[in-house]
Amino acid sequence: MKIRVLGCSGAIAAGSRTTAFLVDHDVLVDAGTGVGDLSLDELAQVDHILISHSHLDHILSIGLLADSVMRRRMAAGRPPIVVHALPQTLEALRQHIFNGVIWPDFTRLPSREQPVLQLRPFEVGQQLLLGGKTFEVLSAAHTVPAVGFGLQGRDGWWIYTGDTGPNPPLWERLAQLKVAHLVIETAFSDDERQLARISRHLCPAALGHELASLKDSVDVHITHIKPGETDAVMSEIAGLATIHRIRMLVAGDVIDVG
Numbered sequence: 001m002k003i004r005v006l007g008c009s010g011a012i013a014a015g016s017r018t019t020a021f022l023v024d025h026d027v028l029v030d031a032g033t034g035v036g037d038l039s040l041d042e043l044a045q046v047d048h049i050l051i052s053h054s055h056l057d058h059i060l061s062i063g064l065l066a067d068s069v070m071r072r073r074m075a076a077g078r079p080p081i082v083v084h085a086l087p088q089t090l091e092a093l094r095q096h097i098f099n100g101v102i103w104p105d106f107t108r109l110p111s112r113e114q115p116v117l118q119l120r121p122f123e124v125g126q127q128l129l130l131g132g133k134t135f136e137v138l139s140a141a142h143t144v145p146a147v148g149f150g151l152q153g154r155d156g157w158w159i160y161t162g163d164t165g166p167n168p169p170l171w172e173r174l175a176q177l178k179v180a181h182l183v184i185e186t187a188f189s190d191d192e193r194q195l196a197r198i199s200r201h202l203c204p205a206a207l208g209h210e211l212a213s214l215k216d217s218v219d220v221h222i223t224h225i226k227p228g229e230t231d232a233v234m235s236e237i238a239g240l241a242t243i244h245r246i247r248m249l250v251a252g253d254v255i256d257v258g
Helices: 033-037 040-044 061-075 087-096 168-174 190-199 204-211 230-238
Strands: 002-007 020-023 027-031 048-050 081-085 117-121 127-130 133-139 147-153 156-160 179-185 219-223 245-248 254-256
Touching (some): 027 061, 061 081
Antiparallel strands (some): 002 020
């Protein structure tokens, strides 16, 4: 299994795309602006979308993707694209996105009987088998109901924390897993730690504290840095005393999880 990084920035700017990962060819983990770099043929192959939370930078491509591939999937007799998320996140999508005002309701188009999108709830701790791949829904602590995800690979788990501040239940679960890759957000520099705390994100100092919960050395991939903050954040991360191998994630990266 290969994970293609479509977007991993905390906001937009030239060259910055918000969070989206393509697992093999058929599963998206979050659906930020990075999804727009996929070709129409690639978009049409997506069968499942896992959503960490309802914030715009993680969900804005769902409706655009549906609009792009609806005719092609219907002509081929393909089933709906299934959007998996917490019940609260799905309700936010229904009320605020697929409401006919912000965007058409693609859970009822082209017809109620055969829509291009289907919304399916999950809960923390649930494991999902999607396209032969095992995902687990992980705890996250954010300003809205949120989760992270784990993907079981041949040699260990790929973990995506989603947007989260300090979160002991996450690390309690990760202690039970063989973690090979950890994708963890660090949105702000330590100079803005107050903003990070209020918005329930991490800064490098908080990251160092959280990583101390992992006893075995893993490959850590930093994501969700705000544009303009990259140098400061990565400089401060370089100063952390840690056993882990830490690097910044970049759109276009590919992670092989076996």
